[in-house]
Amino acid sequence: MSRSRRWINAQPSMFLKITLGLLPFLVLLLVYQYQSDARKAENPKDKLLPSFSEMSAAVDRHAFQPSKRTGQYLLWRDTASSLTRLLSGIAIAALLGLTFGLATGAFPMFDALSTPVITAISLIPPMAILPILFIVFGLGELSKVVLIIIGISPFITREIYLRTKEIPAEQLIKAQTLGGNSSQVVFRVLLPQIAPRLIGAVRLSLGSAWLFLIAAEAIAATDGLGYRIFLVRRYLAMDVILPYVVWITFLAFVLDRLLILISQKSFPWYHDD
Template sequence: MRLINIKPGRPFAVFLMLLPFLFVFLTYAIGSDIRLSANPQDKLLPAPDKIWDTMVRLVSEGDRRTGRILFWHDTWASLQRLGLGIGISASVGLLFGLLIGLFPLVRSFLAQFVAVLSMIPPLALLPILFIVFGLGELSKVVLIVVGTLPFLIRDLSQRVIEIPEELLVKAQTLGASSWVIAIRVALPQVMPRLIQSVRLSLGPAWLFLIAAEAIASDGGLGYRIFLVRRYLAMDVIFTYVIWITILAFLIDWGLRWISRRFFHWVQEGL
């Protein structure tokens, strides 16, 4: 039997899924033990049990000055910015994706402009955004939008263009207007792609969020990471990095569930 035709059973598939995580954990634990054996005061690779103790302390103990638990305060602040930025990008991207994909006049007018915008490194615009929009919440949200919107527009418009021509012809034959075609034909076709595109945009969105919070913020996951780095508090940094990874995974899992629940006919990817 060829290797390409071998499909693992459910238990073996779960084992294979967990194996890379176990390998990374064991590699880190061994590296930490080696460094701490040579220098017990080493801060670069804290022991796994210290990271766990730090995690428990951060999620349960309040700040001495304000009394609130900063871990959850930072989480809520970052999720608000991320959700608002991704929500705006998804909404605007869907609208312009439909317009560019369906209407040749709009495509000729905007397609190349959006393509050029997508080539601009979003982080290079960060100083400009801070100057124009200030150091408050707006500039952070705008950075996420600027960083993810061009990709969403290009991806969604391409999906609309790929809609079989016969579907559009049949709809017009039945008397459908351009508005009806957009809502009844194109929109159901593009919605699964929207979810997949948002999933792919989450990684860059987190990057832009952390960068903005690190430079100018008084709260958030990125702000806290860059605040404690000056003290070499690697146990706190690792805790926040692990938490960001868990949040990103849960958001991605939620989007996958929505895709399976409402668009079950779409072939499932990663």
């Protein structure tokens, strides 16, 4: 009899790996289906665990039928509004984080000047100043975008600062022996190496960005994915909420994948290691 492998050494085959990966999803769906059926058997009007057909009807209403009140296709309109807010918030936060992170990482004088205040700002819980944002920037688009910016740019700044510091001093010295001045070292040595790490930092902050977006939309908005789920919560419309949550999760997944893809295409030297 051949000796069996220890569990810490047992590797799944490709087929087994995919099967094992899908298994929990299947179990979750089956458990849901079973529970939903059980509740419906007791009370056909139960709203807590809607059946899959109810949910697909809700998706059809929101995605493929114009709204009776406004004539718009709600899901697409919500998606467009939310993504606009999310992406502009992330883009501005990334730019801010890159600028301050790189400047503090590269210039010790600027580091001394701004790192204490950036650290202090990063400790403020962003949700605590949401009322201030609403007062200062009004209830429009700006305050929602600003919440995302305030929420994630300290993290990106800190991340870029650390990654800049991580670049070996040997490279900076080498660049100077090749005749580089401060600005040339920043633009030819630091920035190109920080660019893929910025994408990494943005990926890590995507989760928080979604959190701040949905929170802001829940409190003050007239459209958006977060607005919709909090609106229909009043009617206990789980048949709308659940598909919206799945859709948001899917968007988050696609955004993350897209960032990896851009990074791999643009910076092959960073990913081949």
